[in-house]
Amino acid sequence: MAVSLSPYQSLLSPITDFLGCETPDAWLNEAVKPSNLPLLLIDHCNCELKAAQTAIWLIRRYAVDNASGQALLVWVKPYEDFVYRKATGDFSGSKNALIGELQSKDGFAHGPDILDKMVRLIKEELHHFEQVLDIMAAKKVPYDTVTAARYAKGLIGHVRGHEPWTLVDKLIVGAFIEARSCERFAKLAPHLDEDIGRFYVSLLRSEARHYQDYLALAEQVAAEDISQRVAFFREQEALLITSPDTQFRFHSGVPA
Template sequence: MPLSELKQFLGCSTPKAWVEKALQQQDTLLIDHAHCEKKAASTAMQLMFRHPTRADLLTKMSRLAKEELIHFEQVCRIMRERGIVYDHLDACRYVGGLRQLVRTHEPAKLMDTLIVGAFVEARSCERFEALIPHLDESLAKFYSSLLKSEARHYQDYLSLAKDVAMETGATGLEDYHQRIALVRDLEVQLISAEDPMFRFHSGLPTKVALLDTNKDVTYEQ
């Protein structure tokens, strides 16, 4: 899948200031990346346990969980090679913020959860691409290798969400598109607004955001 399609799905690009912050805090970037891969595998497994009768979901989420755990192992190996200790990190507001939009009744809950998953995977892929030109050769090669699988994960989540929507016909598809628009709007806010915490999915670094408000600096989105 061309990354241009994925970028169109997202409502904005990663701010340049976030990329600059990531390059300054590569240890934190890698530790949080490892946490993200582990959480992604856990989310896929939870969906499998909650929806055991959905054959396509089981197949796609099983493959996704395996790949995410392999990525987790790969990130941990890179960290060991660089003398970075894998440790606990508090989660940023991103995923928790998106999940606040998930409804509590089925099948709407499943569809919303899958749509949120699509945005998380799409943003991960977009950020890998944004970082690659600025990283050392080894890390750039690794992140380049992740682009294809992360893009497929985005597609898998979105296709599963659409399948759920189609179970209720035209009204379900209308709801599907409305929910994507709703999640996209919030995702843009979380990515573009100032954020005091730096993480793989965090927003605009606070210092830069405050300076920009005072018109002292500008940044690109």
């Protein structure tokens, strides 16, 4: 039985408004093909790790001292070893890897807020990473290496090179990536196997909150109206989503 999105319309409506376009039907038609399920799950798994890595980079760059930064690297290392070095995938010790209080840097007023929101995001993304691997195991989909989509790189390429606008732009980009992920989970959920559909629906609230957290931090750091910059990235994101793309990925554009 297909999952219902009716209870989530109030959550999804602001995301639809925030994005510059909906996912094209051509991408959805490609994504729901049974032959593409392994690639969809593998790339989704990679996206969860990349989301955690992005948050770790932001914390280390802007929010914490060196010792705390090293603790973050230790936390994510088992996941990176699995993806990049084909390690066993034993994450049993990772849940408690971040023990103790991370120390904020002095002199950056927004550090504690970045730290608070991004640590929660990291915990959730790494948990989702493990959940996707569990589904892959149940579906007998082995993890394999796949190249990254053009999507994130296409957005990051527009980030300004001077502070505080580098940070503001990276936070805006994070908001769009999380919002698009949420929108695509909702698009996919009714069309996939019920277990995957229910899992994707279970991700909607956290992904929606992640986009809101990123956007709130961008507004806070900028301390001025960022609507024009958001509109700029909305246009760039929509171009990536609606233009022809030679490879299928979770965040790819229209299949060429």
